[in-house]
Amino acid sequence: MANRTDSSQRRGESLSRDRIIEASIEILDTGGEGGLTFRALSEKLATGPGAIYWHVANKNDLLVAACDVIVARTMQACMAKASPEDTIRAIALGMFDAMNAHPWVGSALVQASGQLPGVRIVEGLGQSLRALGVPDAAQWPTVSALLNYILGVGGQNAANTQFAIARGLERSSFLHATSTTWSQLDADAYPFTRSMAAQLPAHDDRADFMAGIEIFLSGVKSSGARSH
Template sequence: MVRKTGTQRREDSLSRDRIIEASIELLDSSGEGGLTFRALSERLATGAGAIYWHVANKSDLLTAACDAVIARTITSCGVGERPAATIRALALGVFDAIDAHPWVGSALTQAPGQSPMVRILEPLGQQVRALGVPDDEQWAAVGTLLNYMLGVGGQNAANGQFGRARALDRTDFLDAVATAWSQLDAQEYPFTRSIAAALRSHDDRADFLAGIDLILRGITSPRR
């Protein structure tokens, strides 16, 4: 009869997937600063040594948690017959994922060459290629889409965190900013004054998709 060692028993009772899901919960509730092996050990009712059996360090854990979120996001988006529609779905999926998990944006930038980023890059690249973009222009097209998605998605998530931390009502906040803009000097800030009213009722997701559509029109426009 072969007896299991203590290390083997810990491995059997605690899976990597379970650790990752608990990490996502911690990150969602407490942010990146709240993800510690001590907090994770308490949540999982285990010792730090059992967790280290599955993950090397906090950076590895953060990347794995980010990868799990992005993998689910990409799978849920699916791939359609129309490349532009698929790109819009992928972009909106990433936008919503970062909005729901604000730490994901930062985690993606910390692991540019690892799986989470590649999961986004690959389907984007395939759809840009399907649009008929020449080989020498594909990197610029994909890079523009990717930077827009992560930049705007990250800023939107940061705005949400800012509002929640200060218990701000979105409607009241936008109304106050719009009122301030409408009172600017008409000769010095003519454009800002002109869009003040639109700021009050704008939709973040709709604005994001409008930007994606602008990029797609540029990508697919006739080339001279």
């Protein structure tokens, strides 16, 4: 019995938490949250669950840690741009692309509410907004609104991509079909939507997302000018 215990301890020590997290990210990318089990992780790492539990408490611990690695990498690449505006743009687009590449990140951020992954994003946005001169009283609501936009739109885009993949939908065909449907709407009941039908097939999700960020930045700068 003592030998088995010693052997289990050595296996636990031979694994690093970083290695476990990287393996978890690979599983999450291919199988989503449902695919991340300690059994799947044990098979991937060629070890027993006990060795993994030596480093992580449970699946939620793994999910948050994996999410934090993705967010930390993204934030590191986005900070210290030429201006606060450019930093905000970089954070927004970086997280949009990260959620598209790792669709589980959006859900993980919700589950990790108030923890380090989200704090990293809040800190990056908050420092930039302070540098833009946003008044103290307006900083939290501004950060909150911007964060909700980034995670909401980025998460929905990632979900749409996964929905299309799961159902074998090709983006161009889907958009053309939707455009046709919109063009046939009642002109009196849906004048705006019908007028957008021709633009739908050629629209770019990333460009649309960044257009929203520019609206935020214009509002921030306009509010700052009025407050002085």
